[in-house]
């Protein structure tokens with residue numbers, strides 16, 4: 456071949472490997488950026504990128520519907536610490552057995568429950584809501600803040616006597632500005648957890664991520680400094 460002849464560029468073998476590598480790294484960086492974007496959107500704003508999922512399957516299909524609507528139990532009958540402490544708490548098998556020693560023979564879920572009670576095994580309910588370890592959440596403060604006799608308002612001035620329309624609507628869809636409502640402790644749950652009483656299986660219905668928490672704090676004259684929620 457003469458000098459100067461046009462020659463097709465033939466990459467050397469080690470160049471092929473090198474370009475391949477650069478391509479792969481590029482893809483990895485792209486994927487990283489996308490993942491970070493999704494993380495920021497979900498973590499800070501709580502916008503579920505793929506929508507709120509179904510609640511998780513539980514070791515026993517425990518229906519809130521039956522226990523709240525049909526049996527007529529109050530939320531605080533089972534979630535005993537919710538008005539006094541940080542956690543709401545999930546009842547132990549023993550509490551269920553005060554009824555199910557006698558009630559529900561032959562129903563699959565109840566028979567499984569009795570198995571757990573007899574063998575003394577703990578029921579490991581799968582958590583539906585959970586904030587990360589660096590965040591503190593206190594149920595008691597929220598139940599106290601939103602329960603009582605409240606006048607429904609557009610914008611809040613006095614939290615003792617008023618509730619915003621936004622929160623009131625989550626308790627009762629027909630709530631209207633100007634009305635006064637009596638909010639019981641167990642009705643406050645709906646502001647964050649939705650209508651659990653009509654969920655055969657509990658699922659999360661509100662982001663409860665940082666932006667959601669902070670926006671509600673701002674709208675309700677609650678503290679928004681970092682140390683309120685972060686250790």
Ligand code: HEC
Pocket residue numbers: 513517519522523528529530531532533534545546580581582583584585641644645648651652656657
């Ligand atoms: C008979 C007892 C009982 C009553 C009454 C009851 N619960 Fe529950 N609740 C449970 C049990 C057991 C679980 C755990 C299993 C599950 O998630 O379904 C639970 C789970 C929950 C969860 C999900 C907790 C998590 O993992 O994040 C919420 C929220 C909740 N209950 C709210 C309520 C509200 C609101 C009421 C009243 C309308 C209520 N519960 C009444 C027993 C009860």
Ligand code: HEC
Pocket residue numbers: 515516517518521522526528533546547548550551552553554555558559562563564565568
């Ligand atoms: C105050 C009494 C009472 C308590 C406490 C109670 N239950 Fe029940 N439960 C009932 C009654 C009543 C029924 C309906 C039984 C029937 O349909 O014959 C029922 C039904 C059930 C069923 C069957 C639902 C269905 O139709 O498939 C399951 C599962 C169950 N309970 C689990 C639990 C668990 C778990 C707990 C504790 C967290 C609990 N129960 C606490 C009264 C109670």
Ligand code: HEC
Pocket residue numbers: 530531534537541542543544545584585586587592594597598640641642643644645646647648663
């Ligand atoms: C201001 C919003 C808000 C309100 C109001 C609220 N919760 Fe919760 N709930 C949460 C958050 C956030 C978590 C997750 C907390 C965590 O991971 O420590 C949670 C967790 C739970 C859990 C599971 C963990 C635990 O604390 O035992 C139960 C059960 C529960 N809530 C029941 C209730 C009940 C019952 C009420 C009403 C009496 C209620 N919640 C009111 C936001 C709320």
Ligand code: HEC
Pocket residue numbers: 586590591592593596597600622646647663664667668669671672675676677678683684
């Ligand atoms: C529906 C509105 C609302 C939402 C949502 C909400 N909060 Fe609150 N929060 C309040 C109000 C109102 C208070 C009461 C402030 C007071 O007592 O001065 C409060 C109080 C608190 C307190 C102070 C408890 C204390 O020491 O007195 C903490 C901590 C807290 N919230 C954390 C959170 C976190 C974390 C989230 C999100 C997972 C959250 N909150 C979501 C309205 C809300």
Ligand code: HEC
Pocket residue numbers: 495497498499585586587590663664665668669672678679680681682683684685
């Ligand atoms: C009203 C409660 C609340 C306040 C006030 C608050 N945060 Fe958060 N923050 C949260 C919650 C809840 C999460 C966890 C979100 C999740 O589930 O991933 C969080 C997460 C974070 C994270 C972790 C990164 C992430 O996206 O998950 C950082 C960093 C953070 N907060 C910084 C701050 C700073 C700085 C301030 C003060 C300017 C602040 N927060 C005030 C509730 C709060």
